Amino acid sequence: MYMMGLIEIGEKFVKRAKKFNADEIELFVVREEHTRVEFVGEDILTTSGISEHVAVRVVVGKSLGFSSVSSLRENEIENAIKIAVKIAKEKPADPHFKHLPDPEKPIVSKGPFDERILNVSPEIIGKYVSEALNSAYSTSKYLKKIEGIVSLYSVNKVVVNSRGICEEDSGTFFASWIWAMLKKNDEISQEMRVLTSRMLKLESLPELFRTTVKRGEEYFGKKKLPSDFKHGPVIFENVVVPSIFATTLLFNLSARNVQEKRSVWMNKLGQQVASKKFTLIDDGTMANGFYTFRVDDEGVPMRRKVVIENGVLKTFLYDSYAALRENKKSTGNALRPSPTSEPQVTFTNVIIEGEKGSIDDLIREVDKGLLIRSYVMGSHLVDPVRGILSVTCPMAFYIENGEIQYPLKSVIVSINIFEALNNIVRIGKDYVSYVNFFVPSMLISGLSFT
Amino acid sequence: MKSEREFIWDLMEYAIEYGQKLGAKFVEVRYEELYRTLVNLEKDRVVSVRNPIVRGLGVTVYLDGTKGYGYSCKLDKTGIEETVKHAIKAAKISSKLAKVKLEPAEYKPEKYVGFVPSLKKDPLYVEISEKVKMLKDAVRNTLKKNVLSLRTTYVDLRGVKMFLASDGLRRRWEPYLVGVSAYATVRKNGNVGSNAELKGASRGLELFDEFPIETIISKAISGAEEIAIAKRIRPGRYPLICNPEFAGVIAHESFGHLTEADSIWTKMSILHDKLGEQIGSEHATVIDSGDPINYGWYQPYDDEGIACKTVVILEKGVLKHFLTTRDTAPLLKMDITGNARAIDPFHPPIPRMRNTYFGAGDMSKEELFELIKGGVYVEGSLGGETEPTGIFTFGANRAYWVENGEIKYALKAVNVRAHILDFLKNIIGASKEIFVRGPVLGGCGKRGQAPLPVGLGGPYLAVREAIIGG
Numbered sequence: 001m002y003m004m005g006l007i008e009i010g011e012k013f014v015k016r017a018k019k020f021n022a023d024e025i026e027l028f029v030v031r032e033e034h035t036r037v038e039f040v041g042e043d044i045l046t047t048s049g050i051s052e053h054v055a056v057r058v059v060v061g062k063s064l065g066f067s068s069v070s071s072l073r074e075n076e077i078e079n080a081i082k083i084a085v086k087i088a089k090e091k092p093a094d095p096h097f098k099h100l101p102d103p104e105k106p107i108v109s110k111g112p113f114d115e116r117i118l119n120v121s122p123e124i125i126g127k128y129v130s131e132a133l134n135s136a137y138s139t140s141k142y143l144k145k146i147e148g149i150v151s152l153y154s155v156n157k158v159v160v161n162s163r164g165i166c167e168e169d170s171g172t173f174f175a176s177w178i179w180a181m182l183k184k185n186d187e188i189s190q191e192m193r194v195l196t197s198r199m200l201k202l203e204s205l206p207e208l209f210r211t212t213v214k215r216g217e218e219y220f221g222k223k224k225l226p227s228d229f230k231h232g233p234v235i236f237e238n239v240v241v242p243s244i245f246a247t248t249l250l251f252n253l254s255a256r257n258v259q260e261k262r263s264v265w266m267n268k269l270g271q272q273v274a275s276k277k278f279t280l281i282d283d284g285t286m287a288n289g290f291y292t293f294r295v296d297d298e299g300v301p302m303r304r305k306v307v308i309e310n311g312v313l314k315t316f317l318y319d320s321y322a323a324l325r326e327n328k329k330s331t332g333n334a335l336r337p338s339p340t341s342e343p344q345v346t347f348t349n350v351i352i353e354g355e356k357g358s359i360d361d362l363i364r365e366v367d368k369g370l371l372i373r374s375y376v377m378g379s380h381l382v383d384p385v386r387g388i389l390s391v392t393c394p395m396a397f398y399i400e401n402g403e404i405q406y407p408l409k410s411v412i413v414s415i416n417i418f419e420a421l422n423n424i425v426r427i428g429k430d431y432v433s434y435v436n437f438f439v440p441s442m443l444i445s446g447l448s449f450t
Numbered sequence: 451m452k453s454e455r456e457f458i459w460d461l462m463e464y465a466i467e468y469g470q471k472l473g474a475k476f477v478e479v480r481y482e483e484l485y486r487t488l489v490n491l492e493k494d495r496v497v498s499v500r501n502p503i504v505r506g507l508g509v510t511v512y513l514d515g516t517k518g519y520g521y522s523c524k525l526d527k528t529g530i531e532e533t534v535k536h537a538i539k540a541a542k543i544s545s546k547l548a549k550v551k552l553e554p555a556e557y558k559p560e561k562y563v564g565f566v567p568s569l570k571k572d573p574l575y576v577e578i579s580e581k582v583k584m585l586k587d588a589v590r591n592t593l594k595k596n597v598l599s600l601r602t603t604y605v606d607l608r609g610v611k612m613f614l615a616s617d618g619l620r621r622r623w624e625p626y627l628v629g630v631s632a633y634a635t636v637r638k639n640g641n642v643g644s645n646a647e648l649k650g651a652s653r654g655l656e657l658f659d660e661f662p663i664e665t666i667i668s669k670a671i672s673g674a675e676e677i678a679i680a681k682r683i684r685p686g687r688y689p690l691i692c693n694p695e696f697a698g699v700i701a702h703e704s705f706g707h708l709t710e711a712d713s714i715w716t717k718m719s720i721l722h723d724k725l726g727e728q729i730g731s732e733h734a735t736v737i738d739s740g741d742p743i744n745y746g747w748y749q750p751y752d753d754e755g756i757a758c759k760t761v762v763i764l765e766k767g768v769l770k771h772f773l774t775t776r777d778t779a780p781l782l783k784m785d786i787t788g789n790a791r792a793i794d795p796f797h798p799p800i801p802r803m804r805n806t807y808f809g810a811g812d813m814s815k816e817e818l819f820e821l822i823k824g825g826v827y828v829e830g831s832l833g834g835e836t837e838p839t840g841i842f843t844f845g846a847n848r849a850y851w852v853e854n855g856e857i858k859y860a861l862k863a864v865n866v867r868a869h870i871l872d873f874l875k876n877i878i879g880a881s882k883e884i885f886v887r888g889p890v891l892g893g894c895g896k897r898g899q900a901p902l903p904v905g906l907g908g909p910y911l912a913v914r915e916a917i918i919g920g
Contacts, residue, residue: 046518046540046541047519050532068503071506076505091499123542129546133547
């Protein structure tokens with residue numbers, strides 16, 4: 001059994017759909033190899049291994065059943081399919097469900113892949129992480145705590161369904177996350193940075209760790225906001241942009257939410273929903289994109305879509321379920337949050353088009369305002385229908401006369417996402433790759449803070 | 451012919467042999483099979499049914515004073531060899547970074563001596579359709595006209611855990627859990643209120659004979675009705691009474707994590723240098739145990755095969771012990787407490803809690819309430835956060851104004867905020883009876899491993915003051 005390729009495993013069971021009393025069947029077969037170094041102070045924990053998963057969707061009449069198993073053994077897969085059939089029979093018929101997706105020719109031939117992520121020796125990984133940690137500790141005498149992860153990951157995935165989809169792709173990923181806490185006298189300062197790439201970037205770690213600590217030092221000497229200053233422009237540094245906007249944008253751009261009448265933009269196609277400065281592209285074919293693959297997780301080709309162009313809403317994001325419901329083509333936005341989950345409408349690679357300038361240029365444009373850096377807390381608590389969000393920003397600066405004046409004691413910024421999208425003063429051109437986002441910094445006016 | 455289980459034991463023995471052949475000084479092998487059922491309803495409509503199965507094997511190797519963890523789902527000889535090689539690779543990476551030597555402590559096998567809860571109606575042998583029907587029927591029997599939304603979830607977990615180490619330590623045990631949660635939004639007198647109620651325990655489905663699902667849902671609905679017409683409280687400092695569940699959330703989230711061995715030896719915890727000190731009042735006792743007490747999580751052995759001990763972390767306010775694992779115990783010069791746990795075979799065991807609860811006091815519930823002339827009583831919690839400094843904020847599921855020991859009226863959306871050390875010092879009484887509950891959907895999250903099933907609870911606790919936010 002283990003000698004079989006993932007695609008053969010998928011095909012073997014899909015051919016037997018009828019035997020399981022399923023009208024249609026889809027197998028998502030995944031093999032992941034992961035090496036992960038985690039450090040919490042001096043506690044080093046390294047894990048490495050391979051896991052294999054099969055996620056099954058079956059159609060019985062108008063009902064979809066789902067099940068998963070972390071094994072490629074034949075009897076286990078068979079059992080998972082039987083469970084999925086039972087589940088399909090338990091669920092009420094869905095009148096809007098048409099069928100699983102049909103095959104189409106992919107646009108991208110293959111997702112980005114770096115052999116070195118599979119082959120790099122433990123000695124080399126150890127050497128770079130060790131160098132990075134040493135560079136962090138030697139950067140500042142105030143460094144008290146450091147935590148982080150360095151992760152090397154590769155995936156082979158296969159989607160086979162009984163309507164003829166039979167797709168295979170693989171990809172590699174490199175990610176590192178670091179958090180540093182510094183203490184000077186009694187003042188605590190912290191900083192967090194993330195590095196994500198489809199290619200091996202071990203040699204970038206020392207620089208990442210060093211800058212994290214260096215930037216941590218910049219938050220010493222925190223003061224309160226001027227007491228009469230409660231309203232004004234805010235610069236969100238590039239890495240903060242996804243956590244502010246992504247949830248609300250995705251919720252309202254998902255065709256499923258449009259069809260269920262949950263999206264506030266359900267009647268806004270072709271209309272202005274944001275400032276003319278705002279263009280958002282979802283591109284599953286982007287070169288070296290973190291989420292670039294041949295096909296999405298239900299076998300539909302990844303595509304490039306201009307979703308919002310100069311503020312005008314151009315398209316919603318579809319999986320095959322939502323697309324077939326409108327007799328349209330899926331936009332290839334069905335991804336699975338984990339190999340054992342059902343596909344969901346998700347962003348692939350998101351690009352927010354930049355205008356011009358660096359973060360310093362944005363700062364120079366601000367007479368009196370805030371700069372929000374690195375990360376914010378509470379963004380997951382956004383109400384995506386009302387677009388209302390209130391975030392605590394432990395890493396922020398006060399700006400006056402186009403210059404940073406001083407770091408701020410934890411400040412809370414209240415944002416109405418829909419208003420903010422219309423109040424964009426300037427978008428920089430200082431793009432950062434942050435997981436599946438490729439975004440610049442943004443200057444937004446008219447926000448409230450305390 | 452060999453049974454499936456014998457086949458697995460053989461593979462595990464081979465892993466140890468192969469690990470030693472590749473130079474490992476000490477090898478641990480863990481096999482896990484986990485079966486979960488999750489049913490979600492919106493009112494009586496089935497939204498989702500899931501039945502994920504996890505099967506896999508993990509290997510820890512100790513090599514030159516460092517350790518590495520490898521895992522795989524491949525249950526054959528080549529799979530084992532690959533897994534061991536992965537573990538060795540991990541140990542080699544760690545050896546380039548580690549400054550502190552890790553060695554597993556000597557361990558003389560002991561037996562788990564705690565309470566073993568019943569498993570009469572084993573969910574493993576009950577059809578999914580029956581579980582769906584059970585939940586649907588309960589919803590239909592309790593649904594009222596004023597309910598705007600009612601989300602219910604049924605969960606069960608079954609499995610097998612097998613463990614073998616190169617010193618001969620060998621364990622096999624089966625985890626089990628069932629639970630139901632209900633989240634209701636209702637309209638009452640033109641106002642809207644929401645509330646959650648849950649019941650989860652290491653038990654068979656007989657749990658629901660004792661605590662009918664109808665009662666859990668009804669309580670969610672009646673609580674939501676109370677909240678709809680509840681009054682707001684002016685934020686400020688007030689005396690506080692916590693029900694066992696709310697007390698348990700604080701015991702686990704705000705205190706327990708600070709006593710896990712990894713956060714102690716790395717000095718990340720604010721308690722790392724406080725052993726033996728009086729950090730709470732004489733009424734503050736906190737225990738962590740594999741014993742589910744009554745309705746908690748049954749954990750006889752940890753994921754290093756150690757019999758789970760009952761640890762009195764805090765005894766009458768004095769910090770007595772930390773939660774250790776086989777390789778952290780020597781670093782802290784403490785006993786091994788059996789706190790090494792992982793969410794599945796694809797993750798390494800790390801210091802984690804089991805059932806964490808405040809210890810019993812000597813008062814009746816009524817006497818305890820009489821300590822409060824005017825204050826707030828909180829029940830349950832959907833969560834909150836604890837800052838590394840020790841300051842925590844937790845939202846209460848339900849809250850009430852108490853006057854002269856009596857509950858007067860319901861309060862809207864109450865948050866409790868305090869520094870954990872102030873909270874412990876301010877405990878002025880605890881009731882005699884302890885109630886510990888298991889998880890339903892959630893559990894504990896730490897270092898990328900979530901949700902880990904844990905129990906939490908305690909007695910009713912009276913606290914001199916805490917910051918109450920609206």
